[in-house]
């Protein structure tokens with residue numbers, strides 16, 4: 326399913342600074358796994374898809390996807406929705422129906438940071454945000470303390486739901502350990518809480534752990550799964566859970582305007598993504614790992630990677646030494662020059678997100694080949710060498726708003 330990213334080339338050429346050559350760069354877009362474009366097999370499945378009015382439950386392709394997804398996720402039923410953001414919001418709306426309910430979630434979780442506080446704005450739910458540990462888990466003692474303090478207290482909002490994220494995006498695609506999930510489940514049962522998993526990248530976790538996704542989700546009451554990330558589809562997600570939960574979710578989807586009609590054209594692409602996921606996600610991890618090893622082999626004072634943290638398709642590159650900021654590094658990786666062409670034989674524009682004041686994030690996906698990965702490594706090597714030759718670039722902290730999903 327590998328494609329190059331020619332579509333970006335025109336825009337990037339415009340962005341090449343004055344004094345640099347107007348080369349047509351080869352673009353390696355590692356900003357996110359959301360940038361993929363549907364492959365030929367997907368486009369042909371979309372063109373051929375049998376469709377009907379899904380609002381009447383009559384779209385055979387959506388029904389097939391929902392059935393397959395429910396089985397894969399080990400849940401009774403699943404509901405096709407436009408986005409994972411909507412899947413997460415619906416999950417919270419269904420689990421927390423009392424005013425004053427409280428959701429416990431990670432301070433850096435996508436649900437808390439990037440979903441516009443929908444669970445407050447729309448669902449009227451109160452968030453108790455706990456610090457995410459570097460591996461994407463909560464400190465279980467802190468979790469229990471937080472729940473116990475509020476449990477049965479008339480002075481606290483009622484904790485009703487714990488939201489987990491797996492893989493954990495901000496932690497760098499970390500996979501939540503099964504033993505941890507089991508402990509969260511036990512804790513939730515002791516205090517009568519529900520557990521929702523934001524499994525936008527759940528399949529990356531399943532491939533990394535080499536287990537059926539249902540073994541992960543057995544510890545959860547509901548799970549969302551996104552098709553437009555590692556699975557490469559243009560849009561769509563599912564929310565899965567018990568039959569009565571999904572019946573309620575159907576109503577909430579309607580309320581939010583997420584009920585679609587001939588959505589089978591999108592479901593068809595998602596089915597292709599699910600079919601190929603084993604190969605695709607393993608290759609994404611292999612390429613990510615290869616890049617991470619390449620960074621370490623550079624032995625540069627500028628950048629490094631914690632290899633033990635590279636568990637799936639995301640690599641967090643740590644920037645140190647103070648001679649360049651994450652935003653500056655991203656600018657240098659994006660720009661192309663005659664000098665790069667003369668030195669490396671290539672003109673490669675590598676797109677990454679500055680993630681924090683000290684990190685840059687790179688995400689692998691089905692449009693990035695092993696060759697693209699090699700080119701990205703070479704580009705980083707070239708930039709790192711140039712930065713060491715000119716260590717006066719100055720450190721400008723990266724504004725947090727510069728990052729994306």
Ligand SMILES: Cc1ncc(COP(=O)(O)O)c(C=O)c1O
Pocket residue numbers: 359407408409410411435436490492494523525526551553562730
């Ligand atoms: C962990 C996680 N959850 C949810 C979402 C939301 O996905 P969507 O863009 O489909 O709304 C994202 C998007 O990047 C994500 O990374």
